Every structure is written in structure tokens, then in C-alpha cells.
Amino acid sequence: MMEDRTFEHTESEIGSRLLMSRGTRRFRRLGALAGNAVLVTIASSSLIALLFIFYFIVRDAIPFFRLEGFGEFFSGTRWYPSREEAEFGAGAIFAGSALVTVGAIAVAVPMGVFAALCLSDILPFSLRQVVKPVIEMLAAIPSVVYGFFALVIFAPLLQRQGGGMLSIGALIVLVPLSLIGVAVAGDLISAHVSERGRPAARVASVVVLLSVVTYALFELHRFLGGLQIASGTNALNASIILGIMALPTIVSVSEDALNAVGRELREGSYALGATRAETLMKVIIPAARSGIFAAVILGVMRAIGETMVVWMASGNAARIPEPWFNLLEPVRTLTATIAGDMGEADHVTGSARYHVLFAMAACLLAFAFIANLASELIIRRARKRLG
Amino acid sequence: MGTAAEGRNEHGEGPVAISGEAQRPGHIRIGIEDFRDEPLSGRRPLILSRNFSVYYGTAAAVRDASFDIPEKLVTAVIGPSGCGKSTFLRAINRMNDLIPRCRVEGGLSLDGQDLYSPQVDVVALRKTVGMVFQKPNPFPKSIFDNVAYGPRIHGMSDRGRLAEIVEHSLKRAALWDEVKDRLGDNALGLSGGQQQRLCIARAIAVEPKVLLMDEPASALDPRSTARIEELIAELRGEYTIVIVTHNMQQAARVSDLTAFFYEGSLIEFGETKQIFTKPRERQTEDYITGRFG
Numbered sequence: 001m002m003e004d005r006t007f008e009h010t011e012s013e014i015g016s017r018l019l020m021s022r023g024t025r026r027f028r029r030l031g032a033l034a035g036n037a038v039l040v041t042i043a044s045s046s047l048i049a050l051l052f053i054f055y056f057i058v059r060d061a062i063p064f065f066r067l068e069g070f071g072e073f074f075s076g077t078r079w080y081p082s083r084e085e086a087e088f089g090a091g092a093i094f095a096g097s098a099l100v101t102v103g104a105i106a107v108a109v110p111m112g113v114f115a116a117l118c119l120s121d122i123l124p125f126s127l128r129q130v131v132k133p134v135i136e137m138l139a140a141i142p143s144v145v146y147g148f149f150a151l152v153i154f155a156p157l158l159q160r161q162g163g164g165m166l167s168i169g170a171l172i173v174l175v176p177l178s179l180i181g182v183a184v185a186g187d188l189i190s191a192h193v194s195e196r197g198r199p200a201a202r203v204a205s206v207v208v209l210l211s212v213v214t215y216a217l218f219e220l221h222r223f224l225g226g227l228q229i230a231s232g233t234n235a236l237n238a239s240i241i242l243g244i245m246a247l248p249t250i251v252s253v254s255e256d257a258l259n260a261v262g263r264e265l266r267e268g269s270y271a272l273g274a275t276r277a278e279t280l281m282k283v284i285i286p287a288a289r290s291g292i293f294a295a296v297i298l299g300v301m302r303a304i305g306e307t308m309v310v311w312m313a314s315g316n317a318a319r320i321p322e323p324w325f326n327l328l329e330p331v332r333t334l335t336a337t338i339a340g341d342m343g344e345a346d347h348v349t350g351s352a353r354y355h356v357l358f359a360m361a362a363c364l365l366a367f368a369f370i371a372n373l374a375s376e377l378i379i380r381r382a383r384k385r386l387g
Numbered sequence: 388m389g390t391a392a393e394g395r396n397e398h399g400e401g402p403v404a405i406s407g408e409a410q411r412p413g414h415i416r417i418g419i420e421d422f423r424d425e426p427l428s429g430r431r432p433l434i435l436s437r438n439f440s441v442y443y444g445t446a447a448a449v450r451d452a453s454f455d456i457p458e459k460l461v462t463a464v465i466g467p468s469g470c471g472k473s474t475f476l477r478a479i480n481r482m483n484d485l486i487p488r489c490r491v492e493g494g495l496s497l498d499g500q501d502l503y504s505p506q507v508d509v510v511a512l513r514k515t516v517g518m519v520f521q522k523p524n525p526f527p528k529s530i531f532d533n534v535a536y537g538p539r540i541h542g543m544s545d546r547g548r549l550a551e552i553v554e555h556s557l558k559r560a561a562l563w564d565e566v567k568d569r570l571g572d573n574a575l576g577l578s579g580g581q582q583q584r585l586c587i588a589r590a591i592a593v594e595p596k597v598l599l600m601d602e603p604a605s606a607l608d609p610r611s612t613a614r615i616e617e618l619i620a621e622l623r624g625e626y627t628i629v630i631v632t633h634n635m636q637q638a639a640r641v642s643d644l645t646a647f648f649y650e651g652s653l654i655e656f657g658e659t660k661q662i663f664t665k666p667r668e669r670q671t672e673d674y675i676t677g678r679f680g
Contacts, residue, residue, distance in 0.1 A: 191539075191541070194542055265526060267524070268520065268525075271482060271590070272513065273512075273540065274537075274540045275510060
């Protein structure tokens with residue numbers, strides 16, 4: 001058996017070059033083992049850190065639920081942790097977090113996705129090289145600087161100029177967006193008309209759409225312009241600043257997704273006579289859809305987890321706005337509550353007041369975990385689908 | 388800019404005949420080996436290139452190319468890598484417009500119309516001049532939606548009609564029998580060769596007059612390559628096909644006429660048989676005998 005696999009030994013020059021001594025072999029094997037061990041340790045340390053965070057947060061959160069139960073914490077709206085008869089109704093705080101996050105999404109997602117489209121397909125190449133670093137620079141600004149801006153500059157402006165400023169801001173964003181939207185929609189509509197009537201159909205649809213959009217914008221302007229804002233530190237302020245902070249994440253991740261679609265598909269579409277709008281709407285965005293969705297989730301995580309800005313800009317009133325979607329009222333978020341109350345609660349370690357903050361942290365952590373998992377799954381599924 | 392009447396007749400004597408259609412009776416399956424025995428003279432030139440140059444920035448990728456591509460035949464463009472053959476091909480449907488700092492000089496016309504005149508609608512041009520790329524590039528959509536993409540963007544919304552077009556195009560691209568039971572499946576699940584035939588079907592679906600093929604088989608295995616070549620032979624006579632290839636055997640097998648490019652210049656253009664048996668230029672001979680490139 002063994003004889004079959006051994007070769008007759010010859011004193012060959014090349015063959016002997018291929019051999020190594022027993023010592024060398026052992027040394028190399030040990031070296032590889034040690035190297036692997038070091039790398040595995042370093043790589044797993046981040047996992048260990050994560051597990052520790054989970055463990056300590058949950059360990060300190062459990063006593064709260066044991067003391068106070070679940071019902072009041074999630075559904076009650078009376079938040080008086082420092083009273084003699086402490087009340088821990090965090091419902092308004094959850095609502096505040098949700099409201100600010102939704103507001104931030106409303107600001108960041110359209111702007112971010114549109115900016116990503118501009119960077120991947122619309123702007124001339126030389127401009128892209130300038131715009132991208134500028135957007136990425138937004139990520140480098142410390143959040144306390146954003147908070148300072150929100151508190152010292154943006155809040156007084158909102159309070160004094162109120163509706164006028166809102167209206168101008170909304171118009172600045174909405175006018176170009178709706179012009180592009182009208183052009184694209186006109187293109188898509190007229191594509192359904194036969195070759196001969198197409199120019200006329202395009203003009204007609206653009207005119208109709210333009211007048212509808214103009215009327216809508218005018219009404220919006222009138223409504224916003226008439227608003228009085230009681231306090232500049234409110235959910236809107238926090239939403240806008242948070243939205244801007246989430247922009248770089250959304251832009252760069254969705255731009256990556258759009259670029260990953262590749263030149264081949266774009267050329268394939270153009271070669272069939274598709275316009276840029278058609279190529280964008282029917283090939284590129286559908287192909288990059290899941291990547292864009294993942295970008296949005298990451299941006300949302302950024303907005304939910306942000307503490308300093310919401311603490312400084314949101315007004316910190318632990319009550320549900322009237323009506324519940326009123327962004328102009330002050331709200332309080334989970335993160336700001338943890339940051340704000342920890343200093344006082346520290347003195348009463350072991351009390352419900354201390355542990356309730358960990359309960360909030362555990363909720364945030366659970367949400368972040370779920371969202372990250374979801375985006376990971378979506379990206380993985382998309383990768384499989386695109387081959 | 389030369390019109391059909393004043394264009395040089397590269398491959399025959401006398402005035403250029405205008406009756407391209409009459410030359411080929413209907414659609415018949417043509418064996419790859421035998422079709423080149425028929426005379427090529429008298430074909431109407433469809434694409435005219437006159438001192439045509441393409442520049443990327445200041446570097447010329449195609450320099451002063453002048454030749455006529457006749458209607459409803461297969462014209463191969465060969466040459467070593469970087470010789471400008473793909474650039475020339477992409478100039479015909481103005482895909483180079485997408486490349487920044489790319490500009491052209493001289494004349495390039497299709498059926499008498501200057502392709503680079505400002506009045507030309509690029510959308511209409513690309514609908515008339517279909518293209519198949521080197522790497523199969525189906526959209527990440529269903530097989531049906533891939534073929535229906537072109538007709539849809541050009542305004543076709545009638546479902547029955549779309550289904551007809553899809554079936555016809557897939558049959559034309561010799562793919563129908565393999566996919567007719569799974570038109571709703573994602574096109575990315577097809578093999579490379581099937582994907583490339585799907586791309587040909589997608590191009591055919593908008594009823595082009597010209598098909599540009601940019602090394603359509605270079606990413607495929609020999610069997611798929613043979614199928615694509617068979618398909619080109621079948622489409623010959625119905626479409627004017629311009630194929631870029633770096634595979635000289637392929638050019639010899641599928642084309643009626645061959646243009647040899649070297650370093651951006653058109654060195655020689657003529658009937659494929661002549662180019663491969665009695666090349667007039669030294670460089671052509673060196674290239675096809677494998678002495679360089």
C-alpha cells in the first residue's frame with residue numbers, strides 16, 4: 001500500500017531543494033498557530049465587549065421591571081421619577097423618541113437618497129469629487145457642536161422667525177425636488193403615448209403637474225408662514241439637526257449601493273434607447289433598492305442613538321405633544337433621559353430611579369439589535385439575488 | 388458627408404445599388420460555411436464613415452476612418468486590444484456620449500443621416516441601433532421583463548402585444564425553447580450563454596435595423612460561443628450586424644466583410660475572404676498570421 005505512494009529516492013538537485021528540515025517545519029507550524037491565536041483574540045474582543053455591554057445593561061435593567069412591572073413603564077405617561085411617590089410612565093418618552101426619529105427620517109431619507117442619486121448618476125464627474133467629501137465632512141462634526149448650533153442659533157431663529165423660516169426651508173428643499181419630479185413624471189407618462197403624440201403629451205402632463213405642484217406648494221407656504229412657534233427647542237429642531245447628522249450615513253451607503261449596480265446595466269438600458277430618468281427609475285433604483293433600504297436603517301439607527309443633540313435641542317418635556325404628531329412642541333427622548341438623569345440617579349444606586357435608566361437603555365439596545373439584524377438580512381438577500 | 392450615391396463602393400464596380408431588400412429572399416437558415424460564396428457587390432451601404440475620428444481628451448482612439456458598412460450583412464471589426472475597434476462600434480449608437488471628455492470629428496452617417504448632427508434624437512438612434520455587450524448584462528428582473536423592457540420604455544403597454552413581442556424576440560434569439568416555461572424567473576439564474584442570447588433578444592425586441600455586437604462571445608465557453616455564432620448567421624439578412632471581435636477565427640466564420648484597425652487607424656477593409664486569404668496590407672497579414680497582437 002504505502003509503497004505505491006513513495007517514489008524511488010534519487011539524489012536530484014531540484015527535489016532536494018523542495019525539502020525542509022524537521023525544525024523548520026515545527027517552527028513554521030507553531031508560528032502560524034500563534035499568529036492565528038493573536039488574530040482570533042483581537043477579532044473576538046469586539047464580540048466580547050458587545051456581550052459585556054449586553055450583560056451589564058440587562059443585569060441592571062431587570063431589577064426595575066421586578067420593582068415596578070412592565071405596564072406603567074411602557075404605557076403610562078406620567079414621568080415623575082424624583083417624587084416621593086415616584087411614577088415611571090415612560091410612554092411619552094418612547095413617543096418622543098419615535099416622533100423625533102420619524103421627523104429625522106422625513107428630513108434625511110429623501111435628501112440622502114436624492115443626494116446619493118446625484119452623486120452616482122446625475123452630477124458631472126468633476127462636481128461629484130467635490131460634493132462627496134463635503135457631505136462626508138458632516139459626519140466628522142462632533143455632535144455637541146450640532147447641539148450647540150441647534151440650541152444657540154437654530155432655536156432662537158425658529159422662535160423669532162417661526163413659520164416664515166420653516167416655509168422658506170421647505171420651499172428650498174421642495175421646489176427643486178418637485179421640478180425634477182415633474183420632469184420625470186412627465187417623461188414616464190408620455191412614454192405611454194404613441195410616438196407621434198409624445199411631445200404634446202409631455203408638454204400637457206408637465207403643465208398639469210406643474211400647476212398642481214405650484215398650488216400645493218403655495219398652500220404649504222401659506223400654512224407654514226402663519227405658524228407661531230412657542231419654543232425653539234422642540235421636536236422639529238431636533239428632527240432637522242438629527243436628519244442632517246444622519247445624512248452622511250444614508251448618502252454614502254446608498255451611493256455605494258447605486259454604484260454597485262454597475263456600468264454594464266446602465267449601458268444596457270441606455271443602449272435600448274432609455275433616457276436617464278427611465279434608467280434610474282426602472283433599472284438602477286430597483287436593483288439598488290435593498291442597499292438603499294439598508295442605508296435608511298443605518299441612518300435611523302444613527303438618529304435614534306444620538307443623545308447630545310436631542311438633549312440640547314428637543315426641549316426635554318416628557319409629555320406627548322397635542323396632537324401627537326405636532327413637531328413644534330418640546331419632547332423628551334430615551335437617550336436624553338438617560339444622559340440627563342444619570343447624574344442625579346447615581347446617588348441612589350439600586351433604586352428604581354437608577355434602574356429605570358437601564359431599562360430604557362435595554363430597550364434602545366434591543367431596537368438597535370433588531371434593526372441591524374434586519375438590514376444585514378436584507379443586504380445578504382440582495383447579494384444572493386444579484387449574484 | 389457622403390451620401391449613398393457619392394459613397395465609394397469598396398467592394399464592387401459601378402454605382403451602388405439601392406435595392407438592399409431584394410438581394411435576400413426572406414429569412415432562410417444559412418449555413419455558416421457556404422454563405423460567403425454569393426457576390427457581395429451591389430449591397431447598399433448603410434453606415435458611412437468619413438474621416439471619422441474619436442478622441443478621449445486629446446488622445447485619438449479612432450483616427451480618420453473611412454469605409455462603408457453595407458446593409459444586412461455581417462461586418463467584423465478586428466484588431467489588437469486598444470486599437471479603437473470598440474470605440475468605433477460605440478460611436479455608431481453614440482454610447483460614447485456617456486463618457487466625459489469624449490468627442491468626435493469627421494462624419495459618421497446612418498442611412499444618409501449624420502449621426503452627430505444636433506437634431507439627432509439619441510433615444511431614437513439607440514432604438515434603431517441595438518447593442519450587445521461583451522459581458523452579458525441582463526437586468527436583475529424576470530426573463531419576460533428583460534425582453535419587454537425596451538418596448539415598454541418606448542410606450543408599449545398592451546399585455547397581449549408585449550407577450551407576442553417577447554415570444555418572437557426569444558424565438559429569434561434561439562432561447563424560447565429553453566425558457567418558455569419560466570419566463571417569470573430571474574434572468575440572473577440563466578447560464579452565461581443563455582444570458583447573452585437573452586440580451587440579443589432584448590435588443591431585437593425594439594425592432595432595430597442595426598445590431599452592434601461588442602465581443603459578444605468573449606466571456607462565453609466554446610459551446611455557447613458556437614451558439615452565438617449560429618445565431619449571428621441566422622440574423623444575417625435581416626439586420627445589419629457589426630461585430631467587434633478579437634477572435635480572428637470568429638471573424639472569418641461569421642462575417643462577410645472585415646475591417647482591420649491598428650492603433651486607431653483603419654488599415655484595411657474588404658471582403659472577409661480576401662482579408663484572410665490575400666490581405667493587401669503588410670500589417671493585416673502580420674496580424675492575421677499571428678505575428679503580433
